Amino acid sequence: MSPEQLDRHLQQTLPHGRVAETRPAGCPAIRLYLFDPAVLEGPLSHDEAQAVVDEPAYWSFCWASGQVLAGWILAHPERVAGKRVLDFGSGSGVVAIAAALAGAQEVIACDLDPAALDAAQANAALNGVTLSRCEDWYRRPGDLDVITAADVLYDPDNRHFLAEFRSAAPSVLLADSRVKVLGDDTYRRQAVIEGRTWPDLNEFEEFNRVRIYHAGS
Known part of the structure; x- marks a missing residue:
C-alpha cells in the first residue's frame, strides 16, 4: 500500500487531499502517513465540508488518545511483549504499530473501514x-x-464494547479523552497524559487530557 493509494482513498472525500509523512508530537518515535494540512489554501467549500462530515477519513488523523496510548505502550513494553494483540478501531494504526515495536508476537488491526486498514498497513511498513x-x-x-482501543467511546452507543473487550481477552488497554466516568469499575486508571490530535484540529482543551485504563490481568 503506497502513499499514492492512500491519497486516492482521501480524495474520495477531499478532491485535493493528500497524505504526508510525519511524526505526531505525542509519539515521535512512530512515523505515519497523515492528512497534509498544506493542501488547505482556504476554507473548505460547502460540498467538501459536507463530504468530510458524511464520510470522515478518521484514519488520516492521529487522535490524541491514540498517540498517548502508543507512547505509553512503548514506555511499558511488558504489557504486550510476546502477546497476541488486537487493536480495536485501529484508524491510522498508531497503537497497533506501537504494540508491534514493543515486541508483540502478532498485532491485528481491526477497523470497519477498509481504507483505515490500508492506512494501518502502509504506516506499519513505514515503521518496519x-x-x-x-x-x-x-x-x-x-x-x-x-x-x-483508543478514542472509541465518542459515541455513547459504544459503551457496550467495554464488557465485550473484557470477554475477548484477559487484558485490555483503553485510552479515552471524552468520557470522564466509564461506568465500569473493572477498568483501573493508569495515567492521565496531555495530547493533541495531529494534525492539530484545535479541539477543546478538555479533549486533550487522555486517561489510560487497564482491565484484567
Whole structure:
C-alpha cells in the first residue's frame, strides 16, 4: 500500500487531499502517513465540508488518545511483549504499530473501514513492522491476549464494547479523552497524559487530557 493509494482513498472525500509523512508530537518515535494540512489554501467549500462530515477519513488523523496510548505502550513494553494483540478501531494504526515495536508476537488491526486498514498497513511498513487485518470485530480471531482501543467511546452507543473487550481477552488497554466516568469499575486508571490530535484540529482543551485504563490481568 503506497502513499499514492492512500491519497486516492482521501480524495474520495477531499478532491485535493493528500497524505504526508510525519511524526505526531505525542509519539515521535512512530512515523505515519497523515492528512497534509498544506493542501488547505482556504476554507473548505460547502460540498467538501459536507463530504468530510458524511464520510470522515478518521484514519488520516492521529487522535490524541491514540498517540498517548502508543507512547505509553512503548514506555511499558511488558504489557504486550510476546502477546497476541488486537487493536480495536485501529484508524491510522498508531497503537497497533506501537504494540508491534514493543515486541508483540502478532498485532491485528481491526477497523470497519477498509481504507483505515490500508492506512494501518502502509504506516506499519513505514515503521518496519507488519500487521494482520480484521474488518469485523464479531469475526475476530480467537486466542487473543490483549485488546487495545483508543478514542472509541465518542459515541455513547459504544459503551457496550467495554464488557465485550473484557470477554475477548484477559487484558485490555483503553485510552479515552471524552468520557470522564466509564461506568465500569473493572477498568483501573493508569495515567492521565496531555495530547493533541495531529494534525492539530484545535479541539477543546478538555479533549486533550487522555486517561489510560487497564482491565484484567
